[in-house]
Amino acid sequence: MTKFWPTVAALMWKDILLELRTKDIVISILAFALLSLIIFNFALGPSPQITPVVAPGVLWVAFTFAGVLGLTRAFVLEKDQGNLVGLLITPTSREAIYVGKMLGSLFFMLMSEIILLPAFAVLFNISPFRPELLLIILLATIGFASIGTLFSAIAINTRSREIMLPMLFLPIVVPIIIGAVMASSTAFEGGSWSDMTKSVQLIAVFDVVALVFSAFAFEHVLQE
């Protein structure tokens, strides 16, 4: 079998190369998330009392739904051009394919989220550039990417894949959303690490479970 990390690197490089050419994934995520932020801001009204209260929730709704979009795109290319077959006939471990796709999605999602933060700062009048918040975003997105890669590999093979991925993904990642909103809220209020340990731990536990499970289950999902 081809070695693990070279396989992962080859896959990531391929996905990044394709993304540089088409800019498919990042633009989808950015556009959708930006629209969500704007519409929420609009709908919830300009009151300065409400805005800081709802800001963390809105941020994570935007990230979550945009994330689902990004995850779908990651596999559409493989499936529709028949390239999934091309991957399957290589002598690489299926776990390596999982890690490669997952890290690729993680990279694109993180990039989009970082780019989005200034827009968020402007619309909600809050500075998101704290190290605590950035770590929360990283941990939560790892959770999204790990379980999301598994589910999008499933959803891509079903009829009605656009509805299937959110249906699978959203109920399962509720713990991440709750943890991220709580921790973000604390971060915005200027809280320290110790104030958000429980939330961060929650997300971290979910990440570990999701990663381990998805890596092992991926093989079952790929085979016909």
Add this chain to the structure above:
Amino acid sequence: MVEADVHGSLAIRVRGLTKVYGPQVVLRDLEMDLSWGDFLIVFGPNGSGKTTLIKVLATISRPTEGEVMVAGYDLKRNPAAVRRNIGLVTHQPLLYGDMTGIENLRFHGRMFGLSHLEKRIEKAADLMGATSFLGRRASILSHGMQKRLSLARAILHDPPILLLDEPETGLDQEALEMLGQMMGSGERGRRTVLMVTHSVERGLALGNQVAIMAGGKIAFHGDRSNVDEDMLKSTYSRFTGVAL
């Protein structure tokens, strides 16, 4: 390379292969032997299971039941070793449209963990007459060029066994000749090939073994020297109920 690497006496050995998709039985207790250096042409009507057979041999589809040995390796126990030893060409070119030809080949080479990658790419592209358009994006290539690139991809890791699912569809005249050459002189005896095709002419010209599939089984398997076009056509209608 092929002789030194031979593992097991038969290139492909299939016993009792059954493949089921829910209620549909696509392959039914199929048996087949292919010796090293053989070039087997498989004819069969739609629904006879030809594509599924190739999918199983290529390790894309797992058999529901049965024992399949490819290049001496058990499909179930050592699929990675099987994958190293086969090259697959299907209807779809298995290329990423937004990457250039050479980027596609590099990617596949890396996924196979190949050494001296650039040299191998040069050789494979040269063999397939694809060198001139390696720098172009795959999506803007003509169908024939894409097929040639796909063939280059398939032989990049120098597999001793080739699985071809109707490779002549979509190939231009020049490419068809190139395919014939690749299969024929210099390559014959070097690679073992299983080719599914609808073209009687091309099949009989290239192969040294002929088989007919029907109803998920191999209904007929004989030496090319014993088969001519008329005999093939009548045997085909007898077994499948349709004309070739």
Add this chain to the structure above:
Amino acid sequence: MSIGMVLKNGLFVVCATMMLVILYLIFMWVPTDNIQGTVQRIMYFHVSVAWVAFLAFFIVLVGSVGYLWKGTSKWDHLAYSAAEIGVLLTTLLLITGILWAKPIWGVWWTWEPRLTTSLMLWLIYVAYLMLRAYSPPGNQGARYAAVLGIIGFIDVPIVYYSVKLWRTVHPQVIVGPAASGSLDSSMRILLFLTVATFTVLFVYLLIDRVSLRKSEDEVEWVRGIAEQASHLPLSLR
């Protein structure tokens, strides 16, 4: 009649009898709760259905693991049947929860940990059924669902913990009715009896659904063969 049929019919009779008995006891015999009033009687159904729904999803887990490990369809039949019944039970759970909530809490819904987790449970297993419906033919659908069946079950305690954490940080204004609390001995016995009844009902439904699933499979199989055979010339049939 075979032994299986006898047992199944016997089970049905036992279940029906028990159901009639507890219905009488719940509505006629057991004393009214002095705090919550008559609506408290819904608790017996609510708690029983909750327990059996949880049991159902545990069986989905067992079937899913079995299917991925062994690959034989009987595991898949078990998982699918349990998921179907589980969704039905969880729907009843949510409905009884809502009906109970309004008179007691004054609101139809609140993000209380157990209720919220039940809702997520419901969503996950509805997604399970959708996945089966939308998957390509063959055993891919069964495999996908098995993967979901496992991670879904593992996720539920995490969801519960997360909602609880959320609620402790943002405590509710309304205090919900506790599962225990002031239950006198007659209520306790009746609750146990109701749980037992619903468990028997669940077992009966599960057995029935699994055998129905098996028959569905067999019919499809025969139909597939007949269809294929009709395409073959006589010499090969």
